[in-house]
Amino acid sequence: MIKNSHTEHAGGVISYGINRIHCVDESVNEGGGSVTSHDQGIPDFPVVRKWPQRSSSTPWVPGSPDHIVGNLRGLLTEIQSDGTQNRPFAWPASRTSTTIRAAVHSLGSCGLVSKKGDYLELTENAEKFLVDGDAEYLIAVFHSNVRFVGELLAELDTPKTHSDLNNAASEKYLLEWSTLDPVRRRTNWLRAAGLAELWKFENKLVLTDEGRQFRDRIQLVAPGEIPGSSSAQPIDFTLTPPSPGVLAELETLDQAVLAGRKAQWGYIAGGSSLESIQFLVNAFSPETSRSHFIRLCVDQLSVKESSAEQSLNTLRALGFVEQTGPNSFAPTPLAQEWLASGDPVDLVRILHVKVALVAEVLSALKEESDTGAARRWLAIYYPGYRISQIELARRILILKDAGLIERIGHTRYRLTPLGAKFYDSVPLLEPQGTLAGSSGSATKSASDIGQPSELDQQATEVHEAATDSANFSRFESAVAEAFSLLGLEVERHGGPKKTDILLTFWLSPTSRRRVTVEVKTDSAGQINENDVKFDALEEHRKAHKADRAILIGPGFSGRLPQWAKGKGIPLISAGRLATWLTLSTRIRIFPHELYEMIFSGSAPSVWERAERGLEAVNQVTRMLWESGNDEADISFNQGALTVRDIWRMGKADSEAPLAPEEISSALQLLTNPLLSAASEMKGGEYVSTAPPNLIAARLRSFADAIEYGLDFRRSFDMHEKRPESPRMDTGPEDARAESKVLPDRVRQWARENGRPVSSKGRLPNSLVADFLAAQNEEQ
Template sequence: MNSSQQSDPQRGFPAPLPWLTRAGAAPHVPGSPPEIISNLRAVLAEIARDGTIDRPFTWPDAGTSISLRKAVHALGTCGLVKREGRPTRLSLTDEASYFLDSGDELYLVALFHAHIRFFGEALAALGEGLTHNELNEVAAEVYGLKWDSLDQVRRRVYWLRAAGLVDYWTNGKIVPAERGLRFLERLELVDPDQLPHHHSGQIPELPAPPALLAAELAGVDQDALRSRKRSLGYVAGGTRVEALARLVNAAVPAIKRSDFRAFCSGEFGVLESSAEQTLGTLRSLGLLTQVGTDTFAATELAKSCLASDEALDFVRLLHLNVALLGESLDALADEAHTATLLRVLAERYPDVHLTREDVTRRIALLLETGLAERIGLTVRRTELGASLVNTLPLLDRVTSGLPENADQGIPRGSSAAEPRAVADAGQRSFGSVATEVVQAATDSADYQRFERAVAAAFDALGVDVEMHSGPKKTDVVIELWQSPTDRQRVTVEAKTDGAGLVTDQDVKFWRLGEHRERHMAQSTLLVGPQFDARVTQEAAREKVALITARELADAVVRHSRTPLSPREIAAMVTAGEDAESLALTWRAAERRQQALSLVLHTLWKSGNDPVDIRYTTGVLGISDIWRETKGALETPLDSSEIEEALTFLGTPLIAGVERQGGNHVVTAPPSLAAARLRALAAVIESTGLDGPPGRPSGEGPPTPPGRSSPESPENPSVPRQQDSDAGVTPSLIRAWAKAQGHAVNERGRLPQDLIKKYKQVRGHG
């Protein structure tokens, strides 16, 4: 060990963060234990040189470039990198700069220990030696970290091996080295008996809310709970109780707009435009109110929360103004991933459309206030959270069809009820498919279960699916419709692993190439629970796309809310495609939905506000709508987004908005607009199932879960393969032949060998 690698005793180790605020995931850097620290230094040096977030970066010896954003994302929250400014740039923390200059490996591990759960604790737990499985059991049973696979334990062991703190023996034991034992003496370790997952069985005593807030909570009704805003909105300093309290306190007794901007810039280092967004958010959250031409003050409810100095009172107040905040806490009675919580909320409250980002921000607030806790990759409420949720007024759940107190805009017995029930059933079916994909990925005793789950997932994504399976055969072939003469074929290999990690011993890449050629496919996709670094590197060299079961499940849930076309889905299953481009496409589609909802509800609110009706007859211009909605989203809508939403809402099919000169007025309640869209969807789907005139029904679009379709006897969620000649028509064969470069006549009988080849490729007969 050279002198540059020795710890500087004068520097001291970073103080560990509170357990609940530490990250659950350890950083991932490609390479073996002898390589990962030098690879980490390489990416840190690149950030120090140029922090442009989307420029290309190549790991040493990797050969392929990725974006710096992706490389840093794999590091997680470990205290090394900061994101600053707009557009976002990366920079090193002081601790990262010290490590880069000194090469102090012990300081690096101590920094990880300070920011990540079960780092120093893993080293201490080894005793005289444990296997990865045994160490994973300690993480679950003693520290409440119930991981789906051994990946997180392996990551920690890799870093400990890289720093020379443990040895890995040929019998599979991880054993502390002498250096590791000395290092332990300098660490501050958490006491597992004091961790939140050790439930005492006693119900915590809640502080009583201030009288004014208690009266407000007692008086809230279902209409008020339904009218809460969906988005938390942007807040300088983050949506944290501490930041909210500082901002509210600045407005006591009152504050001018210019002074508020200056306060936000000075306290949180944000731009004036961000301070203006913060002002709009605080008003929409019921924390600030306008008291003069350009003057604002804390509301009485917000001042009562300040006076009580209880974080829970801010949560109670936010619950009155933020949709499904307390309801999210209610849904966390059991451990759940973010995607699972999103699905549960959608099933319980189908009229409130939250995005994954919305749910993530609610979870962050619940974690910060100790109402919820992270257990590995999942979240559950604490005893304190359970006590609080029992005192909050909650929105009634929808159990089937329409709720008993449904929106009055949809009359009982109207045609809207049936489409909504179908939509709800579809949501539940998509959620079941997503859950099965994740669970089947680690069921190595039944590998065909995972193959069926993967096939069902791609069917839910709206692409054509062929099941094959069997020895030396590919598992699934999917076909993505690009245009009438262009379909992209992808062979899909589904790999299970009981420990949750697919290694290079599990994959024969040369055989994947054979499968691709046999099925005349353009690309190959490998699906598994997780992949080790060698599989990732080999897949990049062989142009094989990788997707984890969790990513595929999340895509199914997201697609159920915001469907993408097969052409857009192609980015997810094709090697070399930028995954970020798919994420941008999805975010853009979700934002159009948000814009549509915000614009319509804003016009509806104005059309039912006595003051607005008196002075403007409920008519709003684009600038009026922008002003009313700017606090609802982190990035306010621009005029073109508002105009696009108004144009769509004004079409005869929706007839929800009418233009009056340069302004607009609402002509139908949001619930009726939604009912018309659901009814339109039902008509399109029912027509599509029968197929267009002159075409056999088998040629209709793929049937997503939730609609009637032939089902496999082995697994009802997976469609059966088509009968020998079902869906085989001259028009399809001609389109396929042209896409493959075969000469074919537009009319007349098709050659038998061409028909035979088409059937073989498509899995018919």
């Protein structure tokens, strides 16, 4: 297991961070990564990680500065005795109850606790703190893993308020916090260690003598050394040409090849950083066995054997490793070229050839610096690809490690000069989807023209793979991806005495359920009692410490359904799983609902309840709006309706009218102050306050805010209008530029024609179609 430690080296100090290896020179502090020499007899502090690699979140423990160190010690002692996460824990000072998992989550990435499989372990730093009880050493650990801890002490040469410190964090260290809470948490720890004091009458923080001595012993990052700082020294970026093999691959990239690249990056043990990939690919050089690689990953990276196996599959799919014998593997010629050149840009080039939306991320970051907004940009312009937050983070990390982008905030990045040169040097997939269409016809997205969504496509794959018995791993992959799309945590296992798939259902902050999944295929489409060993299923469940087990196959016959029911093992057919995926295109259900559905056998009621909720919101919204615009209703009761009125109106329109309880639930949503789509009057009457299309637009804003974060324009910016040139056939560069202009043209047209439109975010397909149709009529 790689732990935080350091050893002497001729060139300085080699610093070992978790899953990352950095060579740091004592005389150079590139981005804040170095260690200091200490007076003889004073124990060394932990190695300080570079600024970008340190977390911006401060560890939180309840209590005042007098109690937080004791509370932390109690938590670490409890983990030292038993690393199980899902068990109760009470903070020593207040006896407030929580769980080990929740308490550790509040600590963040502070360098005290690491996760090994499903269990928690203390780092060497945490163990040293428990032995010595040195609060200054604890702060040094925080400083080595968290931004603006030691640097905060440097700001206390003169007394400052929390607001002053927050301003310094923003202006000098690019930490844009919206509240004073992050600063207060840091000062609480410093006060607990006796390094700072609070003058309560002036509400200012001051440095103690111990704090000055501590500050002089640690390595601090200067504001000008932070990536993205305006005072940072410029660097001469030179783009090296690709190696011959990589160049040959790049020359094969046309739009068809770019569109056919692997959609998902995949899991890599140790993370998707440049160092991790280089370490793993080097492990195969010149040739090694599967067992040797798995043992290396388990020993050095503290991952499971199944995770190591999955990493091998990912490296093969990415084009870095190839099989050279029945049980031997070696780096591919492309990977060998990259290892020989040592050029990280060649690594990005290889990934761009093999994986979709790698260099295209640079297109998104040219438009949106925030990662949430960039992900939304990719979803709009490349709707055929499902880029999750994790997948985007993997791409961001490798682009940053290669020097193509730099971090300028907590979740904000921008292209470096090298990144701009690289962006212009490689072929990119042309933007797709509704907003990318720039032809004279009313271009529609995949959903508009009847092309299947990702959920529909996966439903088809599940159904077809279930009977492909010659390739059983295909069905396992299809099932794993299906449950991932349904919102579950999925682990692929397989092998002797192991389940095929392990699912984790997140039910609440204190409740999770682990379920083993046995997957069976059959060309005839039926699994019977002779194909299943129930004792083995139970053994697998116990081996993975799972709560339940399920069996999935194309279909089931004979005595198997009866036997499985007696064992409490639900049977899920491929058709049933495919139906869940199809239903999810209309409405999504949550993991706790899916768990209920599987183990209570109440699938119809779960989906029906979710569907009825949609129907209730639809009917109530429409009825309130119609009554609010009906002259007779307005003159009779000011356009207001009661629950009984809505029930009577719906009773005539539906074979299954809404129940009063369903209507009341919809009204609670619409009248919530956050939405304000309806208002409750006296006497239990309700009136509409907005048209349905604007209510839908606001709900979409909530959805975007939840998924992508806040990225709204808050003020008017005047943009100079440019005359539009006649429409001509465009090449890739022209199409890319045109696709960026189209959203602004749609918004301008909508405002001129009195159509409601948001200033940011995804445009409704119907609005874009109307705009394009209007352009056709003008021509």
